[in-house]
Amino acid sequence: MDMAGSAAATGPRVNDFSVRVATVNGTGSQSANVVLLRTLFRMGIMASGKNLFPSNIAGLPTWFTIRVSGDGWIGSRRDHELVVAFNRETVAEDVQAVAPGGLVYADDKLEVPERSDVTVHRVPFTAIVREACAEARLRKLVANMAYVGVLAQQLGLDMEDVEAAIGAQFENKPKAVELNLATARAAAEWASGNLPRQDVFRVERGNSTEGKILIEGNRAGAYGAVFGGVQVVAWYPITPSSSLAEALIDQLGELRIDPETGKATYAVIQAEDELAALGMVIGAGWAGARAMTATSGPGISLMAEFSGLAHFTETPAVVVDVQRMGPSTGLPTRTSQGDVLSLALLSHGDTMYPVLFPAGPDEYFSMVAEALDLAARLQTLVFVAADLDLGMNWWIGEPFAYPDKPIDHGKVLDAKDIEKLTEWGRYRDVDGDGIPYRTLPGTPDPRAAVFTRGSGHDEDAHYSEDADNNIRVLERLRRKLLGNVDLLPASVVEGRHGEKVGVIAYGTSHWATAEARDILAREGLAMSYLRVRSWPFDQQVLDFVAGHDRVYVVEQNRDGQLAQLLAVAAPEHAARLRSVAYCGGLPLPVEVVVEGIREREREV
Amino acid sequence: MATGTDKKLQENRIGLTIADYKGGKSTLCGGCGHDVITNAIIRAFHEMGVEPGRVAKLSGIGCSSKTPTYFIDRAHGFNGVHGRMPAMATGAAVANCDLRVIGISGDGDTASIGMGQFVHLLRRNVPMIYIVENNGVYGLTKGQFSATADLGSKLKTGIVNELPPVDLCGLAIELGASFVARSFAGDVKQLVGILEAAIAHRGTALLDVISPCVTFNNHPGSTKSYDYAKDHEAPVHQIEFVPFFDHPMVEQEPGQVREVQMYDGSVVRFRPVEEDYDPRDRHGAWHHLKEAAVRSEILTGILYVDERKPDFLKLLDLGPEPLVHVGADKLRPPRSALDAVNASLMEG
Ligand SMILES: Cc1ncc(C[n+]2csc(CCOP(=O)(O)OP(=O)(O)O)c2C)c(N)n1
Ligand code: SF4
Ligand SMILES: [Mg+2]
Numbered sequence: 001m002d003m004a005g006s007a008a009a010t011g012p013r014v015n016d017f018s019v020r021v022a023t024v025n026g027t028g029s030q031s032a033n034v035v036l037l038r039t040l041f042r043m044g045i046m047a048s049g050k051n052l053f054p055s056n057i058a059g060l061p062t063w064f065t066i067r068v069s070g071d072g073w074i075g076s077r078r079d080h081e082l083v084v085a086f087n088r089e090t091v092a093e094d095v096q097a098v099a100p101g102g103l104v105y106a107d108d109k110l111e112v113p114e115r116s117d118v119t120v121h122r123v124p125f126t127a128i129v130r131e132a133c134a135e136a137r138l139r140k141l142v143a144n145m146a147y148v149g150v151l152a153q154q155l156g157l158d159m160e161d162v163e164a165a166i167g168a169q170f171e172n173k174p175k176a177v178e179l180n181l182a183t184a185r186a187a188a189e190w191a192s193g194n195l196p197r198q199d200v201f202r203v204e205r206g207n208s209t210e211g212k213i214l215i216e217g218n219r220a221g222a223y224g225a226v227f228g229g230v231q232v233v234a235w236y237p238i239t240p241s242s243s244l245a246e247a248l249i250d251q252l253g254e255l256r257i258d259p260e261t262g263k264a265t266y267a268v269i270q271a272e273d274e275l276a277a278l279g280m281v282i283g284a285g286w287a288g289a290r291a292m293t294a295t296s297g298p299g300i301s302l303m304a305e306f307s308g309l310a311h312f313t314e315t316p317a318v319v320v321d322v323q324r325m326g327p328s329t330g331l332p333t334r335t336s337q338g339d340v341l342s343l344a345l346l347s348h349g350d351t352m353y354p355v356l357f358p359a360g361p362d363e364y365f366s367m368v369a370e371a372l373d374l375a376a377r378l379q380t381l382v383f384v385a386a387d388l389d390l391g392m393n394w395w396i397g398e399p400f401a402y403p404d405k406p407i408d409h410g411k412v413l414d415a416k417d418i419e420k421l422t423e424w425g426r427y428r429d430v431d432g433d434g435i436p437y438r439t440l441p442g443t444p445d446p447r448a449a450v451f452t453r454g455s456g457h458d459e460d461a462h463y464s465e466d467a468d469n470n471i472r473v474l475e476r477l478r479r480k481l482l483g484n485v486d487l488l489p490a491s492v493v494e495g496r497h498g499e500k501v502g503v504i505a506y507g508t509s510h511w512a513t514a515e516a517r518d519i520l521a522r523e524g525l526a527m528s529y530l531r532v533r534s535w536p537f538d539q540q541v542l543d544f545v546a547g548h549d550r551v552y553v554v555e556q557n558r559d560g561q562l563a564q565l566l567a568v569a570a571p572e573h574a575a576r577l578r579s580v581a582y583c584g585g586l587p588l589p590v591e592v593v594v595e596g597i598r599e600r601e602r603e604v
Numbered sequence: 605m606a607t608g609t610d611k612k613l614q615e616n617r618i619g620l621t622i623a624d625y626k627g628g629k630s631t632l633c634g635g636c637g638h639d640v641i642t643n644a645i646i647r648a649f650h651e652m653g654v655e656p657g658r659v660a661k662l663s664g665i666g667c668s669s670k671t672p673t674y675f676i677d678r679a680h681g682f683n684g685v686h687g688r689m690p691a692m693a694t695g696a697a698v699a700n701c702d703l704r705v706i707g708i709s710g711d712g713d714t715a716s717i718g719m720g721q722f723v724h725l726l727r728r729n730v731p732m733i734y735i736v737e738n739n740g741v742y743g744l745t746k747g748q749f750s751a752t753a754d755l756g757s758k759l760k761t762g763i764v765n766e767l768p769p770v771d772l773c774g775l776a777i778e779l780g781a782s783f784v785a786r787s788f789a790g791d792v793k794q795l796v797g798i799l800e801a802a803i804a805h806r807g808t809a810l811l812d813v814i815s816p817c818v819t820f821n822n823h824p825g826s827t828k829s830y831d832y833a834k835d836h837e838a839p840v841h842q843i844e845f846v847p848f849f850d851h852p853m854v855e856q857e858p859g860q861v862r863e864v865q866m867y868d869g870s871v872v873r874f875r876p877v878e879e880d881y882d883p884r885d886r887h888g889a890w891h892h893l894k895e896a897a898v899r900s901e902i903l904t905g906i907l908y909v910d911e912r913k914p915d916f917l918k919l920l921d922l923g924p925e926p927l928v929h930v931g932a933d934k935l936r937p938p939r940s941a942l943d944a945v946n947a948s949l950m951e952g
Contacts, residue, residue: 041952213949229935263923276691283695288928399946441680
């Protein structure tokens with residue numbers, strides 16, 4: 001099936017097309033993009049918006065894509081039926097990107113390359129803006145709202161919803177609302193008077209966003225920390241994680257001031273680097289606080305030594321890694337799932353950490369909250385592996401679910417507990433689950449005191465270089481994690497179809513994978529689908545691999561990192577695994593998954 | 605004055621003897637300056653009557669960083685990674701404001717690998733005592749020069765240091781630290797006085813203590829040896845510490861003595877040795893240090909103190925209750941709060 005086939009030939013495409021807007025960053029394009037998304041959301045139409053921006057503050061090309069899907073597919077598409085061309089530098093490639101039968105709305109000052117199979121409309125954006133906005137110095141800020149107006153008129157967006165969306169976008173700023181609205185209106189009027197009626201790509205009001213929320217991903221993760229009861233946050237700015245910490249500061253200020261004392265029930269520290277950020281988190285976690293940091297790949301690399309300390313001393317800590325495309329500085333504003341292997345095994349020596357993979361905003365919320373509990377329960381560093389696509393884009397998703405379990409501080413002994421015990425040891429496995437008991441600094445009983453060290457220690461936390469002891473300690477640490485995988489978010493079988501071909505995805509790769517599976521099924525390739533939500537894998541994941549002849553593993557990196565972890569976890573079934581990995585840095589395009597699997601299936 | 609033996613039995617204001625402040629047996633080389641500092645810490649904490657259970661001991665990596673196991677066994681301790689004690693101490697201090705945090709580091713741990721964290725700790729004025737046991741070498745890795753080694757100082761192997769030293773006290777004063785002192789493991793009386801004042805202080809109390817490494821840096825040609833430090837030590841004042849729980853003030857001859865009231869109500873009396881030295885004068889302190897360095901003198905004493913500077917917890921606007929004691933009901937906003945969040949996000 002050819003999704004991007006000639007639109008004219010396939011008739012009207014109601015709530016089923018993709019738009020690409022090409023502008024220059026630093027021109028307020030993000031606001032215009034979000035207004036479009038808000039409008040669609042308000043009209044009850046499922047959509048996703050992806051902001052593809054450069055690593056620079058102003059002046060370089062930036063794109064925004066909107067996928068409108070009545071069927072609810074919110075994965076990203078490589079092909080676009082409509083293009084808005086604002087940017088001289090990229091107009092050639094932008095026009096090239098339009099699917100045959102598609103439409104181009106180009107600024108009338110641009111030289112647009114010839115293409116016989118697409119319709120090009122020239123729009124006097126500058127003139128429209130000049131007329132709508134009297135103050136010359138403000139024109140730059142509202143210019144992008146002109147394409148919102150043109151698209152609204154051409155696609156059939158309700159101007160009342162556009163108006164409400166603009167109101168929401170610029171809340172509490174009446175002047176901004178007025179100017180943006182005037183510009184959008186003027187552009188819509190110009191379009192209705194000067195452009196032919198456009199009947200192919202239309203939107204129709206629906207109810208598929210009812211009960212759903214619209215949110216920028218990192219804000220969802222931040223809410224997870226607020227409701228997860230975070231107490232100490234230490235962070236160092238890095239794209240694409242900074243907006244999580246910044247949102248968290250706002251949200252904590254709103255929701256976590258003690259009404260009785262007027263004092264904060266939390267502390268946020270901007271650290272001097274990521275080493276310090278994790279060091280502060282570990283110090284706070286050792287002292288008994290629920291502590292976390294948020295970072296991205298380069299920060300993860302710097303955190304390696306401290307991660308091992310948290311692992312070996314069994315100190316709770318949470319790190320949210322909003323992954324971006326590496327290696328090295330890489331593509332700082334492009335998305336990836338390239339840190340998976342690093343996270344699973346970060347630091348020297350034998351280490352391992354729970355890694356959670358949120359796919360959408362609701363899971364981002366629940367997994368950050370859950371990570372704080374897990375870190376305390378398992379006395380370990382826990383990673384939440386988000387990514388730039390999830391963190392920095394706006395998502396229409398399920399509302400947040402209030403945590404159903406009370407806050408878990410894990411196995412902590414206070415002075416009264418200690419008093420009752422005839423003896424105890426910090427690292428003794430009393431319960432047989434590999435998880436020891438801990439006491440906190442400041443506990444008055446002298447017998448509560450523990451000297452924690454990253455050097456060799458025995459079950460009573462005494463310094464030890466004894467060979468047998470070291471084996472025991474390291475074995476228990478492994479058992480502590482592998483024996484408790486059932487505490488981690490369980491994998492989800494999204495669908496089971498026969499036992500021949502299976503597909504596995506995780507995190508944001510889910511959205512393109514789910515749609516690709518649907519497309520391939522209609523071509524005759526039925527696949528079971530399992531979504532991994534954490535590492536180390538649960539039994540269901542291993543059974544899924546064992547239960548299919550071929551298992552495609554879809555992810556956003558070069559080396560198929562999760563596929564490698566699967567091969568290690570199920571070596572006897574490793575030959576069944578096929579990696580479909582994409583390292584382009586754009587939100588995983590559905591086409592890449594479809595083609596990746598289709599081609600490999602042909603080889604069979 | 606109490607004699608050595610009954611001092612051992614003597615109970616402090618919370619009924620504990622000095623034995624209650626001891627730690628495990630040291631495994632350092634006999635005569636190592638670090639052990640002298642350990643004993644001074646034990647004495648100062650005992651004399652001040654600090655509750656051992658409230659103490660949190662942190663350190664990096666090095667011979668010096670091993671010493672938290674040698675004092676106050678009744679306290680929790682954390683021996684972390686090389687050069688990163690400041691961050692861990694910051695996290696612990698923020699999480700629980702009731703803790704009396706003491707961090708032990710070495711000159712390698714602080715002035716090389718940990719320099720970044722060290723300077724930011726000072727900027728923040730995290731409430732803690734920060735001791736650098738300064739021997740001019742990396743003891744644990746067998747005697748390489750550290751960044752505090754003086755120009756021209758010579759290793760046993762004959763290697764001469766050709767790089768200028770990092771002056772930790774000068775740096776601390778420059779960065780706005782609120783308590784900066786230098787002392788010497790060979791001058792225990794002064795060291796204990798400084799430690800007691802540090803305990804009475806609120807904010808970062810930096811103690812740069814010359815602590816000879818008898819194995820790798822105590823030979824002629826070293827500027828961090830016992831002999832060299834003894835010959836070049838130049839105390840700026842004699843320190844008399846009057847704890848807040850002790851005797852009423854005795855009148856002093858005016859002009860002779862400066863008094864500084866510490867955060868906890870204790871008073872430090874400074875009796876100048878030669879010229880007048882005002883430890884509250886930041887610029888003066890800095891100049892004295894630089895001039896002394898030219899004369900190859902090791903200026904010791906409480907070089908700078910500022911009891912008015914807000915500490916980091918104050919800047920974070922935390923309440924008096926430790927964060928770790930905040931109840932679960934206050935850590936998780938109610939269901940209605942999440943309902944409101946969801947409702948506003950449903951509007952688009
Ligand atoms: C990341 C890292 N690099 C290097 C080392 C090796 N190392 C251990 S202690 C030390 C120097 C300690 O010197 P100092 O802090 O002056 O302590 P001293 O032993 O002199 O008391 C070094 C380099 C380490 N433990 N970790
Ligand atoms: S090597 Fe030096 S610093 Fe280390 S214990 Fe021996 S004397 Fe002390
Ligand atoms: Mg040293």
